[in-house]
Amino acid sequence: MDNVLAFGAASSQAGRVDTVFLVILVIGVFFFFLTQGILIYFAVKYRRRLPDRDNETPAITGNPLLEFLWILIPSLVVVAIFYYGWRVYNDQRISAAGATEVYVNARQWLYEVKYPDGRTAINEIRVPAGNPVKFILSASDVIHGFYLPDFRVKMDMVPGRVTTLLVQPDRPGSYQIYCTVYCGTGHSNMLARLIVMPPLEYTEWVEHGGREAGEASEHEPLAVRGERVAKNAGCLNCHAVGEAVKVGPGWKGLFGSNVLLEGGKTVTADEEYLRESIVDPGAKVVKGFPNVMPTYKTTLSKEDIDAVVAYLKTLK
Amino acid sequence: MERVAGESGNGRGYLEERGWRSWAYTLDHKRIGVMYLYTTIVFFFIGGIFALLLRLELLSPQAKYFSDHTYNVFFTLHGAMMIFLFIIPAIPSGLGNFFIPMHIGARDVAFPRINLASYWVFAAGFLVVIASLVSPMDTGWTFYTPYSAKTGAAVATLSLGIFLIGMSSILTGLNFIVTIHKLRAPGMTWHRLPLFIWGMYATSIIQVVATPVVGVTFLLLAMERLLGVAFFDPAKGGDPVLFQHFFWFYSHPVVYVMILPAMGIISEVIPVFSRKPIFGYKAIAYSSLAIAFLGFLVWGHHMFTSGMSPLANEIFSFLTFFVAVPTAVKVFNWIATLYKGSITFESPMLYALTFIFLFAVGGLTGPFLGALATDVQLHDTYFVVAHFHYTMMGGTVMGFFAGLHYWFPKMTGKMLNERIARIAWALVFIGFNVTFFTMFITGVKGMPRRYAEYLPRFQVENVISTVGSAILAVGIAVMFWNFLQGLRKGPAAPGNPWRALSLEWQTPSPPITENFPEIPVVTDWPYAYGKPEGPAT
Numbered sequence A: 001m002d003n004v005l006a007f008g009a010a011s012s013q014a015g016r017v018d019t020v021f022l023v024i025l026v027i028g029v030f031f032f033f034l035t036q037g038i039l040i041y042f043a044v045k046y047r048r049r050l051p052d053r054d055n056e057t058p059a060i061t062g063n064p065l066l067e068f069l070w071i072l073i074p075s076l077v078v079v080a081i082f083y084y085g086w087r088v089y090n091d092q093r094i095s096a097a098g099a100t101e102v103y104v105n106a107r108q109w110l111y112e113v114k115y116p117d118g119r120t121a122i123n124e125i126r127v128p129a130g131n132p133v134k135f136i137l138s139a140s141d142v143i144h145g146f147y148l149p150d151f152r153v154k155m156d157m158v159p160g161r162v163t164t165l166l167v168q169p170d171r172p173g174s175y176q177i178y179c180t181v182y183c184g185t186g187h188s189n190m191l192a193r194l195i196v197m198p199p200l201e202y203t204e205w206v207e208h209g210g211r212e213a214g215e216a217s218e219h220e221p222l223a224v225r226g227e228r229v230a231k232n233a234g235c236l237n238c239h240a241v242g243e244a245v246k247v248g249p250g251w252k253g254l255f256g257s258n259v260l261l262e263g264g265k266t267v268t269a270d271e272e273y274l275r276e277s278i279v280d281p282g283a284k285v286v287k288g289f290p291n292v293m294p295t296y297k298t299t300l301s302k303e304d305i306d307a308v309v310a311y312l313k314t315l316k
Numbered sequence B: 001m002e003r004v005a006g007e008s009g010n011g012r013g014y015l016e017e018r019g020w021r022s023w024a025y026t027l028d029h030k031r032i033g034v035m036y037l038y039t040t041i042v043f044f045f046i047g048g049i050f051a052l053l054l055r056l057e058l059l060s061p062q063a064k065y066f067s068d069h070t071y072n073v074f075f076t077l078h079g080a081m082m083i084f085l086f087i088i089p090a091i092p093s094g095l096g097n098f099f100i101p102m103h104i105g106a107r108d109v110a111f112p113r114i115n116l117a118s119y120w121v122f123a124a125g126f127l128v129v130i131a132s133l134v135s136p137m138d139t140g141w142t143f144y145t146p147y148s149a150k151t152g153a154a155v156a157t158l159s160l161g162i163f164l165i166g167m168s169s170i171l172t173g174l175n176f177i178v179t180i181h182k183l184r185a186p187g188m189t190w191h192r193l194p195l196f197i198w199g200m201y202a203t204s205i206i207q208v209v210a211t212p213v214v215g216v217t218f219l220l221l222a223m224e225r226l227l228g229v230a231f232f233d234p235a236k237g238g239d240p241v242l243f244q245h246f247f248w249f250y251s252h253p254v255v256y257v258m259i260l261p262a263m264g265i266i267s268e269v270i271p272v273f274s275r276k277p278i279f280g281y282k283a284i285a286y287s288s289l290a291i292a293f294l295g296f297l298v299w300g301h302h303m304f305t306s307g308m309s310p311l312a313n314e315i316f317s318f319l320t321f322f323v324a325v326p327t328a329v330k331v332f333n334w335i336a337t338l339y340k341g342s343i344t345f346e347s348p349m350l351y352a353l354t355f356i357f358l359f360a361v362g363g364l365t366g367p368f369l370g371a372l373a374t375d376v377q378l379h380d381t382y383f384v385v386a387h388f389h390y391t392m393m394g395g396t397v398m399g400f401f402a403g404l405h406y407w408f409p410k411m412t413g414k415m416l417n418e419r420i421a422r423i424a425w426a427l428v429f430i431g432f433n434v435t436f437f438t439m440f441i442t443g444v445k446g447m448p449r450r451y452a453e454y455l456p457r458f459q460v461e462n463v464i465s466t467v468g469s470a471i472l473a474v475g476i477a478v479m480f481w482n483f484l485q486g487l488r489k490g491p492a493a494p495g496n497p498w499r500a501l502s503l504e505w506q507t508p509s510p511p512i513t514e515n516f517p518e519i520p521v522v523t524d525w526p527y528a529y530g531k532p533e534g535p536a537t
Helices: A012-045 A064-092 A199-207 A222-232 A271-279 A302-314 B020-024 B029-057 B068-104 B112-134 B155-182 B195-227 B240-251 B253-274 B281-297 B310-338 B347-364 B366-370 B372-378 B382-412 B418-444 B456-489
Strands: A100-107 A110-114 A120-122 A124-128 A133-139 A144-148 A153-157 A163-167 A173-178 A191-197 A258-260 A266-268
Touching: A012 A064, A012 B310, A012 B347, A012 B366, A012 B372, A064 B310, A064 B366, A064 B372, A100 A124, A100 A144, A100 A153, A110 A124, A110 A191, A120 A124, A124 A199, A133 A144, A133 A153, A144 A163, A153 A163, A153 B372, A191 A199, A222 A302, A271 A302, B020 B029, B029 B068, B029 B112, B029 B456, B068 B112, B068 B155, B068 B195, B068 B253, B068 B382, B112 B155, B155 B195, B195 B240, B195 B253, B195 B281, B240 B253, B253 B281, B253 B310, B253 B347, B253 B382, B281 B310, B310 B347, B310 B366, B310 B372, B347 B366, B347 B382, B347 B418, B366 B372, B366 B382, B382 B418, B382 B456, B418 B456
Parallel strands: A100 A133, A124 A191
Antiparallel strands: A100 A110, A110 A120, A133 A163, A144 A153, A144 A173, A173 A191, A258 A266
């Protein structure tokens, strides 16, 4: 549900955060117009009209009562704002009992998703609506972020630590996930989606082995499967299929071309080179590109890799 | 304080001596201040050009003019240069060096040689920073580990550069503290000090206490990169979040190093152009110290989503809100100073009032980020970018501009073209708000910061911000063109064009080498405007 308003909230928690936001906004706007209104009023009213004569202004140097009041009132206001923000934050840590658990591991520049039943995915998380979800977050290389703006929450994903995030997805829809901790060249392409499904649809989807009906029929052409795998595995976050240059080498016209490597050698982009570059990306690094791609040895099956290579052949 | 400017000036103007040696070896605090000003302004321009390039790239959601990596390098350099080479040193080391001794009635700072050394250590620092450009940094100015420990960029070199700049800033801070304690003119009691001095005093304390922490942190980072000692690498038992604690333990207090001197300038300019005593002198003076103190207790609010314990988050959030109180007190007192004044709107006053206006926006958007529930949403989005540009650029830089316009006649002996200064001010005011107010909306819509590419849904806001940045750039260009014109052919400035009462105006413009023919005896505070029955001290 990408087209929700900026304030469109995907959960009741998000609605409560929005209320905190609006309360602070009202207080802020009030004090802004109060202070700046007085400032502008004074500036206009007391502007110099006549050529200045010394000693025409009163020598007012202060007022203890005013000082006391404008220490006291802001103190009370900020304590109230703190208290409200803290309460809503506290209530966000809802009971994890019965929550759907999803493990998400971040690496440069994708999210690896694992469900307790062994299903895996990349950059796409599916959960049933109506049940709390507990994200169990980790990272392999550097710190990443896990930001769900529609739920008004985020949590850092820190190597060597596990952090958790609880949300209550009330409304089915497709929600954007962003990496919010700067993590290197591909940071701004490190995107994922949280797909909240109606409970029945979700059960059906799980029973189909985690595939949507018709998504992967027996007779799916290899190149079509390859395109699907490339999208789901996050390849296209770093490799462009058009003219653009992203973090990694573009794929257009790659198959069969001569590739200049770091160190000056050249290699023909055949099936074996492409396979090797997927399972062992550091073996042959293309000149002018950073050696940053993770291996997909365990992430993609042999069939998936063949399919991706078949898809690459179609990109002339 | 009955001296008439120029009459007793029997010394030579501080600018009269010529030749590069007269600058490179100078022990005159004014010349050292001028060298700092020129240097920091050059880096302000370089950092600004990086900012304009970032805005240019953000016109389109996809990478267009340069690659994502280049974008990342540019935002790192924009942040690092603006913070370490411009905003931290510009007011304290530039205007502070020039005006602290003059404000307190001294001939120089307490340790003129250390003062010169601090400039050259600073110069060594920025040369090392420039040397790091052979493999430019792409970590963001925050250097977060483990990324900064792994990236191929010259992190250790840049760390060394910033280490040197930090040393220079410690030396300057120490020098100022001793100067303010020991070299005040006879009769210059603590409660007769100009409020700029109070701001600089609080600033210097922060610099001396906090800067060593960032120095050590960068040494640890360099050791991790060069020697493989794992302080922050989790694979070897280190903790990446520890780096964030160290970094923010310095870098939060240092935002008050950036803002307190600017607040000091505002406290000087407003009474002069209102012809009124400053309202609530002691409240403004002590609130500077309160801000400096509280600033040390709130660093954790940069880390609410880092996985820190909820209890720590709650404590840091609670403490954070109390920084708002002394800040608000200052704003209220400045506004109250205007009451029943006889106000004129020359360019220093325009920038001072702009400071209050923009800083109010920056200040009042702080509670969104201090409150836990909303910070968890807004952290690391453009909302934060907008917030700190309103405080740092709308605040500190506007204060710096106010100071430059206010003290230009004193420093150069020339007057500025007031009409062009006002045109520049209008462009800066409009451009700034178009650029940065829009970013609040971009942030609330969820756009994360440090994104080279972004989803098309954010394009309208980004285009507006880029248009604003162009207006802002034109305004700043006009302002500095006006400075250059003023320097070249501005009419000669009288000793005290603004009829101000603080000591620096009781000398000729430009001042003589040791500031005062004889050390003045102070009999009143510097805000004795208005009817004479006003209480002194």
